[in-house]
Amino acid sequence: MVKKIRVLIAKPGLDGHDRGAKVVARALRDAGMEVIYTGLHQTADMVVQTAIQEDVDVVGLSLLSGAHMTLFIDVLELIKDRKMDDVLVIGGGIVPEGDVLKLKEAGMKGVFGPGTSIEEMVDFIKENVRK
């Protein structure tokens, strides 16, 4: 029996490009994970529905800027509401210090800045994912 780590990489919000999200998606694939990628323009509800149907262990949110804070918080709250507490939620991008705190309070376990190496992210996931 081999349990594969399944990750949803989602990009909530209405703005433009998803290069960063795709780089992370490919890197996690290369680390042996199954990465579900849903593209741009995800609403909080879509992210959570997808996480449920795909039974993912990890939800990775692409935080391009702090501009969509409310959206990220919405995702975290929906996940809490649905009692999906065994799903590891992480985020990556440029987020101001104050917002990082808010995200962590809302349940985001890891927030990775632009300087984070892929290895760091992979290790974090492997250590913190539900077993």
Add this chain to the structure above:
Amino acid sequence: MSELAERVLSGDPRAIARLISYSEDGDPRGAEEMKVIHPKAGNAYVIGVTGVMGAGKSTLVCEMARELRRRGKTVGIVAVDPTSPFSGGALLGDRIRMNELVSDEGIFIRSMGTRGMLGGLASAVFDAVEILDASGKDVVIVETVGVGQAEVDIIKIADTTMVVLVPGLGDSIQTIKAGIMEIADIFVVNKADRPGIERTVAELESLIDLSHGPGIRRVPVLQTTAKDSKGVTELLDEVNAHEAYIRSSGRFDERRKARYQAELVEIIRKRLMTLIFDEDKFKGRIESLLERIQQKEMDPYSAAEEILAKLLK
């Protein structure tokens, strides 16, 4: 009845999702639940969609699902993408084309990787179809990339199989070379907005002429422009016509039997592989046999016979 199976039968998305995961991971808990749900499955109509990479299969699946919803049907979708043989990971991107279906409770979408060569794929896809079926979905659509034997095998699941091509002669010929011609119940030439469509359809028709004989249903060729929702109604009408055809000719039951046969073979194969290669009982023995094969003290055939003899004792 077990709680998880009960929740699957009542249509609970989280239970459906979890049972599919058990099946993919080969978790023994899955097998027990599958035993419980089997009697409730068999009502969903299964459509297989395969064809060349990037042909627009996911876009087409999305459009078909929307049309099926308009016709009052609930829909399960299983979208299979290849697992990387190097890392064992996979990038599952079919959902990108299906975003507008996500908020509809009458639709359940699951992405799957083909996973390792010691099986997993086929039996997990069989299970996913059976789970969605038992959960009450009226139609289950399975999307696979149409290259290689695994994909041809998966199509054993479907009641109606579509092979999706695009304008341009090269692709069609490649597909036909890959032996996919024989599995098509319906040919779809998608991207009909592209130049060369007439020619591809004509080429295809003449290839069908070659294999078509008297008294055999002629495989129809349909044109779609999935990205503009064109041709999808006609396509689903054709699926209905095919269903009527297989039901009235007795082929429907034959296909279902073939599906269960393929599933049975897959489960046995997987269990045997696990038994021989994963369990400690055989591990040491196999190591020493490999050593002897390498030293030319034994050959692989005799080694295989020795293992099988042990197994059958």
